[in-house]
Every structure is written in C-alpha cells, then in structure tokens.
Amino acid sequence: MGMNKSCVICLWVALVFVADGRVLLLKNKPDRHNAAATARWLVSQNSWGVLNTISADLGGAPFGNVVSFSDGIPNDGNGIPYFYLTTLDPTARNAMKDQRSSLTISEYTLGTCGKKDPENPSCAKITLTGKLKLLEENSKEAEFARNALFTKHPEMPGWPKDHHFHFFKLDIEDIFMINWFGGPKPITLDEYFHQKL
Secondary structure: OOOOHHHHHHHHHHHHHOOOOOOOOOOOOOOOOOOOHHHHHHHHOOOOOEEEEEEEOOOOOEEEEEEEEEOOOOOOOOOEEEEEOOOOOOOHHHHHHOOOHHHHEEHHOOOOOOOOOOOOOOOOOOEEEEEEEEEOOOOOOHHHHHHHHHHOOOOOOHOHHHEEEEEEEEEEEEEEOOOOOOOOOOOHHHHHHHOOO
C-alpha cells in the first residue's frame, strides 16, 4: 500500500513528538570507523546526560547528576555542551569550587541501539572530561548557549527566576568514546572540533 508524501511527513513529525516533545532531528549514525563523526553525532543528537562533579559536600567524592544540555540548535552544534544550572543544585555549587567535571552520554537514549544492552560496545557511549565553567552574563557565548538550550529544551525559559539559573559550558580536555568492540577510540580535540556534522 502506498503512502503519499504528506502522510510520510506527518508520521516523521509524530515520531519526533513521541521522542519527548523536544526539537530533535535525528540524523543517521555515522560510520563506526569515523570516531570523530560518531562523537559529534552523539553530542549533537542527545539532549541529556550524566554530569559528574567533585562534591564539596561529600569530601571530594564524585557526584553524578542527570542534566539537560545542548551544543547548538538541532543538527548545527559546535560540539561544546552548554547547561542551564542553578546553584540551588549541588552540580553548579560543586563547579563553583572545583571546575573538574565530566559528561557521559549514551546512544541508548536515542533509541538507535535496538534491543542491545546499553553497555554493549556497539551501542556508542562517550565521556567528555574538562572544566565546567560559568559563562559571563550577557556575553556572546551566553547568548549562543541560551539559543542552543532554549531551542532544544522549550520548557527552560519558564523555569523560576528566583532559582537564579546561569549558563555553563564544559570546556573539553579529553574525549573517551566506545562505539564498537576493541576498546576506546582515540579522538583528539582537533579532530572532534573540526568534524562536520
């Protein structure tokens, strides 16, 4: 049975809506041999991950927290994860005292791993390690972060003003990614940031 073009578009839009009602234009996964492309794809396509900081309240123990992020408007990111965080939450408070942080993202959340377990090496995962930095208010980068985050997370502009949310970025220093069997794929920062989406 055939399907006209408008029905195909409606089905595609419905699938995007079912994927959490967020603006997400899922692109095909890159070839597994192109590690930099896979890394950028994971960061661009995802909207949340686990952000780990050094806990000021737990004697320096690692503290992981589920956070929303964006590296730019859908399918046009710059590879840098941006966050909208409040110091009422331990993650931002920790970063204000010790910027060392890491963000872990899984392909599993995109629904492209099929029935594989999230730990299966062919279901890609990435950990970006670096410094979680508060952006200067009213800077060009803060404006970029606002556009990137509010486009991908339309609920954010309505979050309580008295919670004093601020824009942060992860200044990446190291990339650890597994997207197939055989261990992590070496990716330099230069390869990562110069990879086109």
